[in-house]
Every structure is written in structure tokens, then in C-alpha cells.
Amino acid sequence: MDLKKLLEGIKNNSISVEEALGKLKDLPYEDLGYANVDHHRELRTGYPEVIYCEGKSDSQILGIVDKMTIKNSNILGTRCRKETYEKIKEVYPNAEYEEISKILKIQNHPIENKGKGKIVVITGGTSDIPVADEAYHTALFLGNTVEKVYDVGVAGIHRLLGKKHIIDSARVIIAVAGMEGALPSVVGGLVDVPIIAVPTSVGYGANFGGVSALLTMLNSCASGISVVNIDNGFGAGYLASMINKLT
Template identity: 80%
Template structure:
């Protein structure tokens, strides 16, 4: 709920006090029995609550969306099954789905707080794209200009260096890599902006499902690198958006 807009409506006599109280009665959260929707999230953090769809039933996801849609939130869902989206699409015609990243989007309002610069997402390999796209569509949904440079890993570092003009034009960079996870260190040595490292579970046995990449990134000798959890493209896109909107 946009509290500022509601207060302005009351001030301009477009809505009565009793109607406003009815809209406010479910603040700060709404208990659905199976979920507590945090209606104060946007007021505190700048963005509405995001739905993590994995592990939730279709009925619960649709129920949460129904209540959020009543408030005209922009709704973002991560790790959404395609079958779930198809059910949602029958109810909400403006719902969109990004199949590779499993991102669900329902836009109900214009983003007012736009990013100040460009977020660039780079990947080590093509196998990292699903995680990178989760970051891409998250950052884009939150009101940022986002660009992608994929498959520029350190095994062919000339590919990365050939994109140096793009890398150095970004305000925030998200570096996504599996295997040994060296990409963020290389990128971090080329720029003077924050680099968000995303380890992926891509790799053979000793990669330990992303643990080797995670440890490499945590031990990076390049300064200015932060690290999110394994395969957490959403977390990287969200953090990049917060940085990009700082004055």
C-alpha cells in the first residue's frame, strides 16, 4: 500500500476517513493463516515483499498474490514453476513469466524511484545464465537499466577484456560464475564500482555444488566485492538495485 498516496487522497477529500481506516486495518501485516503478508515492507525497505515460490503450493501462491494485488503492489515471484504461472495467468492477464530464470512478474504501478546508473551482469559461462537472468529480471523489475554480457569467463579472458568499455560504464556489476569462481576477482580488478559476486552450483564434483566458487569469491584479493549465497541471483539483483538508487 502506498501510504503517501492514501494520505493525499484523504487530504483532497477523494476518500473518506472511514474508508481510509478500512484500508489501513490490515497494517502492518495481514494474516492469511498460512502466510503473513508484510504490508509495511515497501515503507521500510523501498520495495514490496517478494514471493519465494519454491516449496509453496499453487493455492498458497495464488492466495498471496490475490491479497497483494488488492493493494496494487508490483508483484515479483522467484523460483516459480511454469505450471503455477499458467494458473496465475488465467486469473491475472498482466502476469508475465521468464521461463529460464523462473521469474514471475505482475506490474500494477509505475516504479517511481529509478536507478541512477546502469547495472551490468556478467557470467563466466552459458550454464550460469539461469542464475544471471534471475538477477537481471529482478533488477529490471525494480526500476533499473540493466545490461548483460554473458559467457566471458577467465578461460578465454580476451572475451571479457573486449567488453571493457561496457564494464567500466556500469555503476554496479553482478559477476556470476561457477566452477572455480574466479570471474569476480578479475572484474573487481578492472573497475572502481561495487561488484556483487554470485557463485553458482555449475561445475564437476569438486565444485561441491557451488561451495568451491563461494569460497573463492569470499577469499578474493580484489577489493570492493560482496558475495551472495550460491545460485542467489535474486539477492544480487536486489542488492544491486539498492546500491544503484543511492544518491
Template identity: 80%
Template sequence: MDLRELLNDLKDNKIDIDMALSKLKNLPYEDLGYANIDHHREIRNGYPEVIYCEGKTDEYILGIIEKMNEKGSNILGTRCRKETFDKVKKIYKYAQYEELSKILKIQNHDIVNIGKGKIVVVTGGTSDIPVADEAYYTAKFLGNEVERIYDVGVAGIHRLLNRRHILENARVVIAVAGMEGALPSVVGGLVDVPVIAVPTSVGYGANFGGLSALLTMLNSCASGISVVNIDNGFGAGYLAAMINKLK
């Protein structure tokens, strides 16, 4: 139940003041002992809280989902183990799982497309797809039209140039790459929209787990590029969604 629905129920005498007060008690956040669920985040930020599943026990994740589900929120979980999802699926039959990106989704109400244009997700290689898919499904879940262009890195730049018409119709581009991380600079030189660069940990030894790609992206000579942390597809998808809903 959101705040507007609660106030309407009170006005229509469907609930009394005492019941309204009891429901308001848990509206700002709900203390579960191991987590404080921020039920007001959607009112403040436009999107509900997202569950970062890595490092949480299955019991904690199920407890958080239960309380968010009671509020009727659409639920997105990142870095979710398949074994955890299997437990969630037994309780919430309509839960969905994207195995490559480890995204958990529970859709309690229709996702309204609030984006003003298209977000395009581009990868340097096939090995970058798990991170790119995290960005893709995050942006879609937050109400955006999203298109993917995968495996078009600088080792064969003609592959990217053949898709240039797609890039030119984007409102935001997410460029995901490992190795030396050159892709965002190339994309930034082709488009007139914001580019969100995502370094991945894909690469050989001197890649240093994505550090080389991160430093390349931070030092890009192309303008209009922002950089998120290594392997942070979720952060890129969320930022792209925020940019895309601006007037």
C-alpha cells in the same frame, strides 16, 4: 492503496474515519493464516515484498498475489514453477514469466527508473545464465537500467576484455560464475565500482554444488567484492538495485 492516497481520500472526504481505520488495519501486514504479507515494506525499504515461490503451494502463491494485487503493488515472484504461472496467467492476463530464470512478474503500475547508473551482469559461462537472469530481471523490476554480458569466463579472458568498455560504464557489476569461481576476482581488478559475486552450483564433482566457487569468491584478492549465497541471483539483483539508487 498506499498511505498517502488513503490520507488524501480522508482529507477530501472521499472516505470516512471508520473506513480509513478498516483500511489501516491491513496496511502494516495482512495475516492470511499461512502468510503475513508485509504491505509496509515498500514504505520502509523502498521496494515491495517479493514472493519466494519455492516450497509454497499454488494456492498459497495465488492467495498472496491476490492480496498484493488489491493494494496495487508491482509483484515479483522468484523460483516460480511454470505450472504455477499457468494458473496465475488464467487470472492475471498481464502476468509475465521468464522461463529460464523462473521469474514471475505482474506490473500494476509503471516501473520508474530510480537507479543512478547502469548495472552490468556478467557470467563465466552459458550454464550460469539462469542465475544471472534472476539477477537481471530482479534489478530491472526494481527500476534500473541493466545490461548483460554472458559467457566471458576466464577460460577465454579475451572475451571479457573485449567488453571492458561496458564494465567501465557500470555503477555496479554482478559477476556470476560456477566451476572455480574466478570471474569476480578478474572483474574486481578491472573496475572501480562495487562487484557483487554470485557463485553458482554449476561444475563437476569437486565443485561440491557451488561450494568451491563460494570459497574462491570469499577469498578473492581483489578489493570491493561482496558475495551472496550460492545461486542467489535474486539477492545479487536486489543488492545491486539498493547500491545503484544511492546518491
């Protein structure tokens, strides 16, 4: 952490009080005009600020990446356009991109696995994978062991039961489904660990862009299920990471 290094520098006289005061001005957050980059986020919550790329220009995203890189923060960007990634890759060769989930990753320092167990990400169908992959790569980047179990929806429930040995190994489960969104309820009747349900916008007209799946999950009769917003794979991955790191 920059703050720890700063305090150690003052202690061993390698940094003067005046220099330290200058650095402290930018430590809490940095005003870029279009964004206030929260450099203390990791100190407060354990995770650096995550960049939501949708709605931001390439230059704005690159500007935020520049400031976070100066602070040696690991960088996770969600809903990132491939064209944006390619421009960032020219400046930061260590940038990586997950095309299905549109996740941008820049690892500026080693990621320590602090998870107490495994997070398992399950999908109802193949069409749910982009949202599930957002959850998977988020949890992985935040320092967890994560495993995928894809396309095991209730229309062929024997597929889910065939993967029960993997499901039973989870400390936290993320269940991602569209259509009627029944998957979390079924899984909830099989396990004794927290389930984070993610409704997706996958489905025909009466699905209402994911509202039917959302309502099914909110009204689940199975216990131990929490629900995030429609298509919010990032939110599910982040929450699963927090649960998995609890002692």
C-alpha cells in the same frame, strides 16, 4: 501508496475516520493463515515484498498475489514453476514469465527508473545464465538500466577484455560464476565500482555444489567485492538495485 491516498482522503473528506480505521487494520500486514503479507514493505524499504515461490503451493502463491494486487503492488516471484505461472495467467492476464530464470512478474503500476547508472551482469559460462538472469530480471523489475555480458569466463579471458567498454560503463557489476569462481577477482582488478559476486552450483564433483566457487569469492584478493549465497541471483539483483539508487 495506499497510505498516502488514505491520508489525502481523510484530508479532503472523501473517506471517513471510521472507514480509514477499517483500512488501516490490513495496511501493515495481512494474515492469510499460511502467510503474513507485508503490505508496508514498500513503504519501509522502497520495494514491495517479493514472493519466494519454491515450497509454496499454487493456491498459496495465488492467494498472496490476490492480496498484493488489491493493494496495487507490483509483484515479483522467484523460483516460480511454469505450471504455477500458467494458473496465475488465467486470473491475471498481465502476468509475465521468464522461463530461464523462473521469474514471475505482474506489473500493476508503472515502474519508475530511479537508478543513477547501469548495472552490468557478467557470467563465466553459459551454464551460469539461469542464476544471472534471475539477477538481471530482478534489477530490471526494480527500476534499473541493466545490461548482460554472458560467457566471458577466465578460460578465455580475451572474451572479457573484448567487452571491457560495457563493463567500464557500469555503476554496479554482478559477476556470476561456478567451477572455481575466479571471474569476480579478475573483474575486480579492472574496475573501480562495487562488484557483487554470485557463486553458482555449476561444476564437477569437487565443486561441492558451489562451495568451491563461494570460497574462492570470499577469499578474493581483489578489493570491492561482496558475495551473496550460492545461486542467489535475486539477492544480487536486489542489492545492486539498492546501490545503484544511492545518491
